[in-house]
Amino acid sequence: MYINTFYSFKGGVGRTMALANVAVHLARRGRRVLLVDFDLEAPGLDTFPALRPEKALRGLVDYVAEYLETDQAPDVREFVGESLADDNLLVMPSGAMVRGYATSFGRIDWGALYAEREGYLFFEDLKAQWREAFSPDYVLVDSRTGFTDTGGICTRQLPDAVTVLFFPNEQNLRGLAKVVADVRSEVEPPREKSIELHFVMSNVPDLDDEDDILIRMKERFQHELAFDDEPLIVHRYDSLSLLNQSVFALDRPRSRLAREYARLADMIVRRNLADPDGAKQFVRERWRLGRFRDERVETGSSLAKEIGRIAALHGKDGEVLFRLGELAERRELQIAESLLDKAIDAGYRKPESYLERARARAKAGDEAGASDDALAVLDFDDVPGHVVTQAIRLFGRRAPADIHEAPAIISLSPDDQIDLAESLARLGEGAISDAVLRCLIEDDDCTPDERANAASQLALNCIGFRRFAEAIELLGREERMIDKMGIQDAFNYGMAVWGNSCKVEKVPFERVLELHAMGRAPEPDANYEQCLAVANWATGHPEVAFEHARRAREEAESEALIFSCWQYRVVRRSEFIADMKAVQALIGGDERQMPKFLAASQTELPLTSAEEKGVDEDVEV
Numbered sequence: 183m184y185i186n187t188f189y190s191f192k193g194g195v196g197r198t199m200a201l202a203n204v205a206v207h208l209a210r211r212g213r214r215v216l217l218v219d220f221d222l223e224a225p226g227l228d229t230f231p232a233l234r235p236e237k238a239l240r241g242l243v244d245y246v247a248e249y250l251e252t253d254q255a256p257d258v259r260e261f262v263g264e265s266l267a268d269d270n271l272l273v274m275p276s277g278a279m280v281r282g283y284a285t286s287f288g289r290i291d292w293g294a295l296y297a298e299r300e301g302y303l304f305f306e307d308l309k310a311q312w313r314e315a316f317s318p319d320y321v322l323v324d325s326r327t328g329f330t331d332t333g334g335i336c337t338r339q340l341p342d343a344v345t346v347l348f349f350p351n352e353q354n355l356r357g358l359a360k361v362v363a364d365v366r367s368e369v370e371p372p373r374e375k376s377i378e379l380h381f382v383m384s385n386v387p388d389l390d391d392e393d394d395i396l397i398r399m400k401e402r403f404q405h406e407l408a409f410d411d412e413p414l415i416v417h418r419y420d421s422l423s424l425l426n427q428s429v430f431a432l433d434r435p436r437s438r439l440a441r442e443y444a445r446l447a448d449m450i451v452r453r454n455l456a457d458p459d460g461a462k463q464f465v466r467e468r469w470r471l472g473r474f475r476d477e478r479v480e481t482g483s484s485l486a487k488e489i490g491r492i493a494a495l496h497g498k499d500g501e502v503l504f505r506l507g508e509l510a511e512r513r514e515l516q517i518a519e520s521l522l523d524k525a526i527d528a529g530y531r532k533p534e535s536y537l538e539r540a541r542a543r544a545k546a547g548d549e550a551g552a553s554d555d556a557l558a559v560l561d562f563d564d565v566p567g568h569v570v571t572q573a574i575r576l577f578g579r580r581a582p583a584d585i586h587e588a589p590a591i592i593s594l595s596p597d598d599q600i601d602l603a604e605s606l607a608r609l610g611e612g613a614i615s616d617a618v619l620r621c622l623i624e625d626d627d628c629t630p631d632e633r634a635n636a637a638s639q640l641a642l643n644c645i646g647f648r649r650f651a652e653a654i655e656l657l658g659r660e661e662r663m664i665d666k667m668g669i670q671d672a673f674n675y676g677m678a679v680w681g682n683s684c685k686v687e688k689v690p691f692e693r694v695l696e697l698h699a700m701g702r703a704p705e706p707d708a709n710y711e712q713c714l715a716v717a718n719w720a721t722g723h724p725e726v727a728f729e730h731a732r733r734a735r736e737e738a739e740s741e742a743l744i745f746s747c748w749q750y751r752v753v754r755r756s757e758f759i760a761d762m763k764a765v766q767a768l769i770g771g772d773e774r775q776m777p778k779f780l781a782a783s784q785t786e787l788p789l790t791s792a793e794e795k796g797v798d799e800d801v802e803v
Contacts, residue, residue: 183313184454187220187323187341189333191357195347195384198226199424200416201322202233203443204450206431208320209270211447213457216262216272216318218242220336221326222287225276230427235263235273243277243287249304250290258311267432272316292331305339319457320450328357337361338368343378343453345446347416350383350399355406362407378453381413382446388417414449416442456495458502464492465505469512486515493521500530504538511542518542533559533569533590540576553580560588567594567602574611586617596622596632600639607643608745608752616643638671645674646750646779650682664690669697669704673713676720677747681780691720708737708758709745712765716747719769727769735762750779 188201198221205215219227222243228234240261248256258274265271277283295301312321325336337344344365348354368375383400391397400413419439421428430440454460468485489506496502507521522539540555559565559573570590574581585591594602599618606615622628622636637656644653657667657675664672667690676690694717697703704710711734718727738744738758746753748761761778768775 183309183318183321184343184456185309185321185323185341186343186345186450187325187336188345188347189325189337189361190327190347190384191354191361192349193224193327195349196416197327197347197384198230198324200345200347200382200384200443200446201324202227202230202429203431203440204447205233205271205320205322206267206429207444207447208451209268210431211459212270213319214270214272214317216274216312216316216321217265218274218321218323219276220332221324222276222332223326223330225279227273227324228275228279230429232267232429232432233265233271233273235275236266237263238278239263239273239275241275241277243283243290245308246290246295246304247286250295250299253299255304255307255311258308259315262316267429272318292335302339305335309340320454329360333361334364337365338377341377343380343450345380345382345450347382347384348403349385350396350403355399355403358403359406379409380446380449380453381407381409381411382416383413384416385418386415414442414446416446455492458496458499461492461496461499461502462505464488465509468509485513486510486517489515489521490517493524497524498528500525500528500535503528504530504532504535507542508534508538511538511545514545519546533562533565533573537569537573537576540573544576549578549580552576553578557582557588560585560590563589563593565590565593567598567605570594570602571605571609574606574614575609581614585614586621591618592621596625596628596636600632600635603636603643604639607639607646612643612647616640619643638668638674641671641674641678642750645678645681648681648779650678653678654682664693667693669694669702672697673717673747676717677750677777677779680777684780686720688721691717695721706733706737707744708734708741709747711737712758712762713747715762715765715769719765724769728766731762731766731769734765735759738762748777748779750777 188197190197201217205217208215217227217233219225220242225241242261245256245258245261262272262274265273277286292301295304312318321340323336323340326332346358346362348358362379365377365379368377381403383403386396403413404410417438419437421437421439428434430437431443434440451457451459452463455464489510493503493506496506503521503525507518507525510518510521519539519542522535522542526535526539536555536558540552540559543549543555544552553576556573556576559569565573573590574585577585591599591602599622603615603618606612606618619636619640623633623640625633628636641653641656644650644656654675657671657678664675667675672690672693676687676694679685679687679690694713698714698717711730715727715730715734718724718730738755741755741758743752743754744758745751746758746761748765749757753761764775
């Protein structure tokens with residue numbers, strides 16, 4: 183139960199209207215909301231037809247009066263009813279609107295209630311009854327304006343948060359300074375209660391602020407009331423619907439006013455960690471702070487405590503537990519695996535939950551557990567290719583021989599399987615990449631183009647691992663002649679022949695240059711310019727080759743990881759530059775320079791090293 187009081191120092195800012203619309207927004211999100219009319223001198227909740235209880239009720243004044251007569255707290259269920267608008271909306275009115283209401287209210291001595299009749303415990307009991315009788319997610323309290331006897335109850339004792347609505351003028355600023363200071367003082371002993379404050383500029387004219395009047399007043403409020411975040415703005419809204427006490431969230435949900443009230447509801451939810459949406463927002467904010475190395479990021483121990491506290495509030499919500507576990511895993515907190523266990527036990531059995539737990543187990547040295555979870559990811563049949571790649575990399579040496587037949591892989595489209603195989607090859611998972619591609623080549627359900635693309639990618643793998651004869655056979659399948667090859671296959675065919683015979687054959691490289699001249703080429707990048715440099719050298723055009731080599735080095739400055747045809751694997755920028763120096767030396771006549779893939783088998787590019795340099799593992803190269 184999260185209690186939020188709506189308070190304004192002056193009237194005319196639409197406080198009750200804001201409360202009514204926020205209540206409806208929350209109810210429509212499936213939250214159970216109790217509305218309490220504590221504006222006892224000028225009650226107004228029951229004037230909204232949509233919020234009116236189904237039957238006439240006694241209310242808060244009657245509740246207090248009965249306590250003062252009997253010295254026993256009444257049963258709150260006799261003073262609360264369901265609204266006409268929504269079963270999730272409950273209303274505790276200010277009192278029965280009968281002739282004696284003002285007299286009953288006037289008889290209550292609030293000072294004596296606290297000093298002589300244990301008023302503090304009385305209202306604590308009322309809160310407990312709200313919780314036990316109705317289990318509301320939110321209690322929204324409509325408070326009286328100004329300095330009043332009941333103001334401290336609404337703004338200090340009852341709430342977890344106070345939404346302060348104000349018109350940005352001097353009168354409101356002067357009054358709010360004391361009220362806000364009093365609310366903040368609750369954090370001090372003996373109460374030590376931290377109350378969240380939300381600031382809302384309301385009934386703001388939507389006019390051209392050419393003299394920056396509104397900006398200056400907003401900055402004064404921020405400075406003198408000591409809050410940093412931008413206040414939410416609810417603009418003045420001219421509509422005759424307001425005369426009918428219309429709740430815009432119900433009657434005109436697409437209006438600007440309804441959208442602004444929805445943002446106010448979001449602001450309240452964001453700070454309620456007991457709300458699943460608030461807990462998820464906590465994760466998003468901590469994720470963002472950690473990503474940008476914000477100085478406000480908690481230490482590991484304080485973040486772990488906060489995550490643990492939120493997890494205790496959501497012990498049965500698998501998604502919230504997963505989000506908390508994901509955050510803990512990325513921050514390398516020891517509680518990560520436990521949270522992910524609880525998320526899965528709570529029913530959040532999805533590829534991402536098993537993948538995160540696999541990561542946590544791998545970091546803890548539990549290779550068997552990590553492999554089990556990675557296999558669980560691949561047992562799903564609707565998994566994005568990049569998630570499949572990450573799962574496969576967590577197997578280490580434990581990958582099953584038939585992993586290429588896993589549901590997650592075979593359910594991908596042929597193009598996505600080729601992309602997956604390409605990613606795996608880049609990351610050193612050559613055997614699995616080969617197996618995926620061979621299945622596609624042999625699959626009669628694939629189109630000829632799909633099989634040809636799979637063969638091209640497999641040939642690329644073969645060259646990288648010195649299986650030159652196999653690459654030549656793949657690129658020459660179905661009697662494809664060089665003059666029928668595309669630019670990529672022609673280049674790779676030429677390199678495979680070079681590796682197989684230790685001699686450079688000009689014809690395939692001439693085909694590359696022919697297609698380049700015809701404009702049948704991909705967007706130029708470092709790798710493409712590097713290939714053109716090699717092709718021009720092979721066909722006897724050293725000056726043009728030097729120019730493409732220069733462009734390759736220029737393009738490399740904007741790329742973190744680059745495929746190098748000098749090694750037939752993905753390398754980092756610095757290594758690619760070193761390869762280009764060797765290419766330039768070869769173009770210049772140094773016959774000792776030979777592509778590295780001709781001389782030695784390839785080694786895996788460790789992803790962890792790339793991550794240490796801030797490289798995203800899903801980066802396209």
